[in-house]
Amino acid sequence: MDDRLILALDQGTTSSRAMVFGRDGRPVASAQRAFEQRYPSPGHVTHDPEAIWDTQLDVAREVVEAVGGAGRIAAIGIANQRETTVVWDRATGAPVADAIVWQSRITAPACEALRGQGLESLFRERTGLPIDAYFSGPKIAHILDATPGLRARAERGELAFGTVDSFLAWRLTGGRVHVTDVSNASRTLLFDLHRLAWDSELLQLVDVPEAMLPKVVPTSGLVGATDPAIFGRPIPIAALAGDQQAATFGQACFEVGQSKTTYGTGAFLLRNTGATPVESRNRLITTVLWQLQPGGPATYALEGSVFVAGAAVQWLRDGLHAIAQSAGIEALAASVDDDGGIVMVPAFTGLGAPYWDPAARGGILGITRGTELGHIARATLDSIVQQVADVVEAMAADTDRPPLSMRVDGGAVVNDALLQAQADLLGIPVERPVVAETTALGAASLAGLATGFWTGLDELRSKWALDRRFEPVMDTADRARRRRRWARAVDRVRGWAIED
Numbered sequence: 001m002d003d004r005l006i007l008a009l010d011q012g013t014t015s016s017r018a019m020v021f022g023r024d025g026r027p028v029a030s031a032q033r034a035f036e037q038r039y040p041s042p043g044h045v046t047h048d049p050e051a052i053w054d055t056q057l058d059v060a061r062e063v064v065e066a067v068g069g070a071g072r073i074a075a076i077g078i079a080n081q082r083e084t085t086v087v088w089d090r091a092t093g094a095p096v097a098d099a100i101v102w103q104s105r106i107t108a109p110a111c112e113a114l115r116g117q118g119l120e121s122l123f124r125e126r127t128g129l130p131i132d133a134y135f136s137g138p139k140i141a142h143i144l145d146a147t148p149g150l151r152a153r154a155e156r157g158e159l160a161f162g163t164v165d166s167f168l169a170w171r172l173t174g175g176r177v178h179v180t181d182v183s184n185a186s187r188t189l190l191f192d193l194h195r196l197a198w199d200s201e202l203l204q205l206v207d208v209p210e211a212m213l214p215k216v217v218p219t220s221g222l223v224g225a226t227d228p229a230i231f232g233r234p235i236p237i238a239a240l241a242g243d244q245q246a247a248t249f250g251q252a253c254f255e256v257g258q259s260k261t262t263y264g265t266g267a268f269l270l271r272n273t274g275a276t277p278v279e280s281r282n283r284l285i286t287t288v289l290w291q292l293q294p295g296g297p298a299t300y301a302l303e304g305s306v307f308v309a310g311a312a313v314q315w316l317r318d319g320l321h322a323i324a325q326s327a328g329i330e331a332l333a334a335s336v337d338d339d340g341g342i343v344m345v346p347a348f349t350g351l352g353a354p355y356w357d358p359a360a361r362g363g364i365l366g367i368t369r370g371t372e373l374g375h376i377a378r379a380t381l382d383s384i385v386q387q388v389a390d391v392v393e394a395m396a397a398d399t400d401r402p403p404l405s406m407r408v409d410g411g412a413v414v415n416d417a418l419l420q421a422q423a424d425l426l427g428i429p430v431e432r433p434v435v436a437e438t439t440a441l442g443a444a445s446l447a448g449l450a451t452g453f454w455t456g457l458d459e460l461r462s463k464w465a466l467d468r469r470f471e472p473v474m475d476t477a478d479r480a481r482r483r484r485r486w487a488r489a490v491d492r493v494r495g496w497a498i499e500d
Contacts, residue, residue, distance in 0.1 A: 004074040005067055006448045007235070008440040009056055011080045011164050012243065013101065013265040014314075016055035018063045019440040020073070023453070025463035026435065029066040031059035038098065043105035043349055043358075043497075046098035049086050052164060053171055061231070070231035076172075077239035077447030079246035079439045080164035082187045085139035087150070087212070088167065090160050093175050096150060099164075100139040103266075103307060103349045107138035108358040114138075119205060126202060128186065128193050128277055128286030130356050134305065136163060137189035137206040144208075157211040163187070165240040166214045172237060174227035180214040181240035182298060186288040191216070193277055193288055196298060219245065219290035220446040239446035243439045244268040245289050248301065250442030251407045251433065252464040254457050259395070259403050261388055261422075262439065263412035266352070267309035269391045270301045271399070278302055282394035283354040292449065302398055304353035304391025308362075309384045310412050312346035316380055322373045329377050330415050336374035341366040343489040344379035351494070354394040361496040365489050384412070385422040386486040392426055405429045409438040416470075424474035425482065434465040 005028065010017040014037060019030040033055035038046040064070055083102035088095045100106060111131045114123070123131050133139075140161050144151040153159050162170065166180040185191040185198070189206060192199040196216065203210055217223055219241050225234035241249065244262055248270045251260040259271035270289065277286045277300040289299040313329050316322045323329055347360035364376060396402040405428055412418055413436050423430040435441050448454040 003072060004453070005072050006444040006453055007060065007064065007073045007076045008444040008447070009060055009076060009078045009168065010243070010437070010440040010443060011052060011056050011078070011168060013081045013103070016052065016059055017440060018056070018059040019437065019444070020063050020067050021441065021444040025441065025445070025460070027437070027440070029063040031062040033059050041106070045101040045104040045349070047084065047101055049088070049095040049099050049167060052099070053168070056168060057230070064231055070233045070235055073231070073235050074453050075236045075238040075447040075451045076226070077241070077443030077445070078165050078168055078237065079241050079243045079443035080168065080184070082163060082184060082242040082244065083134055083136045084164050085136045085143065085161070086164065086167040087140065087143045087159055087161050088170070090158055093171065096159060097143045097147060100142065102134060104139070105133045105349055105358050107133040107142050110138045110141065114205065123189060123202065124279075126192050126199055127189055128279075129189055130283065130285075131189065132356055133358055134352065135187055135189045137202070137208055140212065141207045154209045154212050159212055160214070161208070161212040162214050165242070169223060169237060169240065172226045172230060173224045177224035178214045179217045179223050179240065181217055181219045182288045182291045183219055183242040183245040184240065185216045187242060193286065193300070196288070196291070218292060218294050218296070220292045220450045221294060222450060236451060238450040239443055241290065241443055241446055244270055244303065246442030246446065247409055247439040248272070248289060248442065249445055250435070250438030250440070251409060252461045253407065254461060257401065258407075260407040260409065260438075263309055263384065263408065263410040263418070265309065265311045267306035267384060267388050269304045269388060269395065271395055271403070273300050273302055273399075275299060278398065280394075280398050282397050283356055284391070284394055284398060285353065290446070302395055304394060306387040306391065307350065307352040308346040308348050309387065310410075311348065312344070312380050312383060313412070315346070315348065316377065322377065327414070329381065330417055332374055332377040333381055333417065336372060336378060339378040339382060340371055340375035341368070342371060342375045342379040343485060344376060344383045345489050345493045346380070346383050347493050351490070353391055355490070355494065357494050359495045359497040360493050363489065363493040363496070365492060381415075381418050381421060384418065385425045386483075388422060389425045389483065403428060405431055407431050407433065409433065409436050419470045423470040423472045425479060427472050427476075427479060429472070430470040432467045432470070434467045436467070
């Protein structure tokens with residue numbers, strides 16, 4: 001039993017990853033595959049669900065084989081890109097349309113119509129969320145209405161909806177299990193986060209048939225087993241979690257007030273608020289962090305979602321061809337002494353928290369004849385830490401308690417310059433853990449907790465280890481100047497897509 005392992009499936013926005021963890025909480029094998037990003041129209045982003053499934057299955061099989069086969073895997077935990085919406089045929093398991101990605105703004109008009117009916121306060125009170133195209137519910141309605149006949153099929157119970165966790169669980173179990181966990185359900189605009197149940201009134205308002213919905217289960221707990229044909233033997237699936245909730249768990253932010261920021265395609269700051277949901281006064285999200293046992297209490301968080309973080313670096317790479325690889329931004333930024341007065345606001349798909357402006361668009365301001373790509377690279381990195389600072393300030397105002405430090409994770413935290421800039425702009429220490437891929441670690445931890453692989457939160461807490469602590473060195477006046485300049489730039493790009 002001592003050589004058994006936990007398999008984490010970390011299905012992200014641009015790639016699928018699988019990691020296997022030992023009892024010490026360290027990864028022993030990993031694999032990753034990218035898949036296609038589709039942009040059918042400005043502001044609209046989709047994925048092929050089959051590409052999600054194929055890449056996730058490939059990397060899962062690769063790591064299982066690398067560690068000696070399925071006999072060594074005690075359980076599977078799944079973490080997923082949240083809000084991305086899949087609708088499939090219950091009889092065949094085949095998707096009926098491309099998945100609408102969380103970044104997509106295609107449902108902004110539908111959300112504006114709901115706001116125009118004066119429903120914003122109702123949705124915020126029930127779900128903890130603003131009415132925004134970010135969330136899953138309006139995406140479901142869009143898929144059903146985009147193709148004739150789908151809505152009637154959904155109402156007859158022939159179609160299933162799921163976020164990516166639900167779709168993967170369905171496929172892994174051979175269609176035997178249609179579930180989602182409370183953390184993913186709380187991102188749909190259809191879920192009462194107080195009762196931890198689907199809300200029939202909200203379903204009617206968003207126009208989503210209840211027959212499509214998955215059963216809601218705890219974040220940590222046995223939900224089924226894989227079809228024996230997939231890995232050669234059944235393996236328990238013991239955790240489902242939205243990627244940011246999984247990362248918070250992987251960062252061992254178990255206490256009220258602890259917070260983390262994940263730097264990925266977007267940037268996501270979550271702060272544990274305990275067993276009581278805290279209503280934001282500053283346009284943040286109230287969300288479910290996790291539920292660790294059936295019928296048990298939920299743990300909640302305040303969250304600020306930045307839509308474009310690492311995606312801005314990807315744009316420099318793939319759009320401007322300024323760098324060959326994302327890691328090259330650090331050297332390009334270091335090629336100039338300062339930012340040259342450039343401010344970049346990467347509102348490629350609108351602005352998330354705390355602005356919630358779907359009509360904002362990206363802008364680069366302050367360009368002169370002396371502007372070089374290095375200045376734009378520095379401004380791109382600065383845009384990431386500035387957006388995080390916006391969220392930290394809103395969160396401090398909501399809780400009347402600024403954070404004492406910030407734990408960070410995600411692919412971008414290998415960039416020391418980024419983390420030093422973040423510490424400087426926040427004026428607090430930034431802590432990078434030894435295991436930076438905490439989304440996968442969180443999924444594994446939740447599955448291991450459910451199956452007795454780990455004994456409890458104290459054991460998991462003891463496994464968190466600090467790699468490096470970045471202390472702020474920027475003076476207060478310079479910090480304030482940079483924040484004022486950023487605020488001016490944001491004002492100039494807001495509402496840009498609104499036609500005169």
